[in-house]
């Protein structure tokens with residue numbers, strides 16, 4: 001019964017791992033937490049959760065996962081990064097720590113903590129490419145995307161309204177081949193559509 005489900009891991013070094021595991025399971029995946037290289041090798045796709053990109057970067061080193069993860073991404077493993085995960089997947093970051101690692105899986109420049117430094121959060125309803133109805137997006141000390149390369153598809157931008165302030169029009173969801181990234185946190189809203197999109201990408205890559 002369950003054997004045809006794609007196996008999706010959640011990088012479990014830090015951050016909101018449980019929420020992603022639950023959302024992925026509801027979206028039709030077989031799920032597991034990933035902390036070791038053997039666990040990384042076993043999955044068909046990987047979610048990098050929100051949390052703190054500088055901490056996760058350091059823990060990738062400590063757990064010996066940095067180069068194995070880069071190798072799997074280079075080999076075409078589907079990945080989805082939310083917030084801190086988006087920062088890690090980018091190839092360039094503004095306002096990062098000089099020693100934080102980039103996985104380089106998406107050709108984009110992200111600005112860390114763009115929506116605000118500490119407690120700032122922001123919410124907006126976004127038009128998201130491929131989704132029929134708008135998506136309610138919650139941003140928590142989130143990055144936004146300053147620029148993307150030619151191979152990157154922009155999936156969502158913040159509505160260009162006065163209420164959005166400096167975030168108006170900023171890119172907040174992208175896809176490059178099998179890699180998806182959002183600046184916001186779909187795992188906390190109960191709306192499964194982004195996780196369903198990613199599980200579908202993992203299934204397509206296996207086929």
Ligand code: GLN
Pocket residue numbers: 049050051052053054082083084085087112113140141142143
């Ligand atoms: N500001 C965090 C970082 O730099 C990201 C915040 C989040 O993932 N909610 O990694």
